[in-house]
Amino acid sequence: MKSLDDLSVTVLWGFLEALASALCMNIYVVGLNQLFDIEIDKVNKPTLPLASGEFSVTTGVSLVVAFLVMSISIGIRSKSAPLMCALLVSFLLGSAYSIDVPLLRWKRHPFLAASCILVVRAILVQLAFFTHMQVQALLTYMPTELQINASCSFGFMPDAATYSEEALRTNKDIPDVDGDRDFGIQSLSVRLGQQKVYRLCINMLMTAYTAAILVGASSPNLYQKIATVFGHGLFAFVLWQRARQFDIANKTCITPFYMFIWKLFYAEYFLIPFM
Structure with missing residues (x-):
């Protein structure tokens, strides 16, 4: 879509189909993980519905199956x-x-775990959903000419998502060291230690933002240059400020920092249309 003129009932319906099915599939994946992690979560995340006993296993299975079928x-x-x-x-x-x-x-295996997350969230979701929406738009206006038109932002999406997802993946395991170690989950935090993984997360994001700024600065388009350089410069500054205040020894800081990384991840999506 290049303007609001491209918005139609077909395009809107295609968007809702993608949103609803992806949401249901995400609930299935997260719910399934919690079903098999009940004992681990009693150590790492005791407030979760299954770990706390708020939901029975039967209820959990029913919800997971229902959302899979809906998706x-x-x-x-x-x-x-x-x-x-x-x-x-x-x-x-x-x-x-x-x-x-x-x-x-x-x-259980860092490489396989990382591969699963990166393939789905950083590559598959970006490319498949982009293509899905392009097809919906073309079905409205040019049903006989289904040509997928990519843009600079389309090419940037997987790269940005890869760095952000990897930072999220490494950061999310930091507070779970005790339970993961007890149950044989060889996460990076278990293998390398929380401090090293935290630094790795920050360095990955800073590297990604620096690369984006350099690429943006070389853009011949003034608007893309401003959006890319200013936007990623702001992300890097905010991350640096937050990292200065972070204390790895204080467990109450870990979850808020993880949620902050999620905010940076979604902020990237708001910036992409201007690139």
Whole structure:
């Protein structure tokens, strides 16, 4: 879409299909992980519904299955190959990440865990959903000419998401060291220590923002140059300020900092349309 003139009922419906199916699939993946992590979460996150006993295992299973069925049903109804591809791969990798059977439970291994998250969130979701929405727009105006038009922001999306997702993945395991170690989950925080992983997270984001600023500064488009340089400069400054106040020894600081990284991740999406 290049202007509001491209917005139609078909495009809006395609957007809602992608949003609803992705939300349901995300609930399935997160819920499945909690079902297989009940004992770990009693140590790491005792306030979660299953770990605290607020939800029974039966309730958890019912919700997970229901949201999986809803997600796949929406995908099938959409008749969108890119959307169905994203949902099916998310289902397969999300299941392999959590299910505790031989050859699965990939979250035990740092490389496999990172691969699952990066493939789905940093690459598949960006490319598949972009293609899905392009097809919806083209079906409205040029049904016989389904040509996918990429832009600079389209090329930037996977790169930005890769760094942000990797920072989120490494940061989320920092407070979970005790439970992960007890149950054999070899996260980076368990292997390297919380302080090293925290520094790695900050360095990855700072490197990404610096690279984005350099790329933006070389852009011939003035508006893209301003948006990219100023936006990522602001992200880097805010991150630096927050990092100065962070104390790895204070457990009450860890979760708010993790949520702050999520805010930076979503802020990137607001910046992408201006690039």
